[in-house]
Amino acid sequence: MEIECQICFESHSKSLFPKITANCNHGLNICELCVNKHIKTQLDSKGVVEINCPFNKCNQKIQNDDIKKISKELFERFDTLLLRQTLSKIPEFRWCKNSECNSGQIHFEGDDAPIMTCHACKQKSCYTHDIPWHQDSTCSEYEITRKGNDKETRDLLEKETKPCPQCGVRIIKGEGCNHIICGMKKCHYEFCWLCFADYNEIRKHGNTFHKKTCRFYA
CATH class of the missing domain: 3.30.40.10 (Zinc/RING finger domain, C3HC4 (zinc finger))
Structure with missing residues (x-):
């Protein structure tokens, strides 16, 4: 039948x-x-x-x-x-910032001890800023350097926008999924908001094309 x-x-x-x-x-x-x-x-x-x-x-x-x-x-x-995705929802959890590493860990010491050392690859990263460790500067010093003089504008740009990987125009993400399409007429580049992976490649190869530190990588 x-x-x-x-x-x-x-x-x-x-x-x-x-x-x-x-x-x-x-x-x-x-x-x-x-x-x-x-x-x-x-x-x-x-x-x-x-x-x-x-x-x-x-x-x-x-x-x-x-x-x-x-x-x-x-x-x-x-x-x-x-x-x-479950791990990423844990406030104290951070993914290793080494692009070749696919590990992550919970850092219970938090901002009181911001230097994290990956258990897998030993690379150091900053728990507070969620970036590779900023050598030769404390978190406070890094914050001053990062923000510069125009504190409010820089804070807003850093927090609310990201540059399109293809044309460089900064984009504000609204509610919804992390699949972003650049609004510039001559661009329309499609990428992942979290790791900037090219969505044309993601369609061809699946989630393995996300960066290993991205929560959508599989």
């Missing part, structure tokens, strides 16, 4: 229509290939770990166990993203 998929409209054997979630029966209408493609697209383009059933207007979440049953490979990527 063959069933027509409600997304690709191709007919497949009934065995290729898996149960998508425990809370809806749309797996009876959507083939395994389309379910896999839907999950992969969400992980690659948005780096999200809350994925809805692909059926139109169905808001039921695809649970961890559901993804594990659908695809072991996708589950491993999903699980990695979930772990990284």
Whole structure:
């Protein structure tokens, strides 16, 4: 017996229509290939770990166990993203600033002892400013140098904007995902707000093209 998929409209054997979630029966209408493609697209383009059933207007979440049953490979990527996002929400957690390192750690001493030494690669970074350690200057001295004379303007630019990696125009991020498209007419460059990775490359290669220190890297 063959069933027509409600997304690709191709007919497949009934065995290729898996149960998508425990809370809806749309797996009876959507083939395994389309379910896999839907999950992969969400992980690659948005780096999200809350994925809805692909059926139109169905808001039921695809649970961890559901993804594990659908695809072991996708589950491993999903699980990695979930772990990284969970760690990033811990206030005392910092990722190593060495671009070749994929480690991170909790620094309970906080601002009282701002020099962090990575347990994996031994590179030093600043807990307070979340950057590689600023040699030959304390955090207070670095703050003065960074802000300069025009304190309020520099603070606002540093806090609220980032430069487009292609044209250099500073961009203000509104609410929503971290997939940014430059608004300049001759640019329209697409990049990740967190690590500046090129989204054209992310679409081709998946989340491995994010920088290793980015929480969307997997």
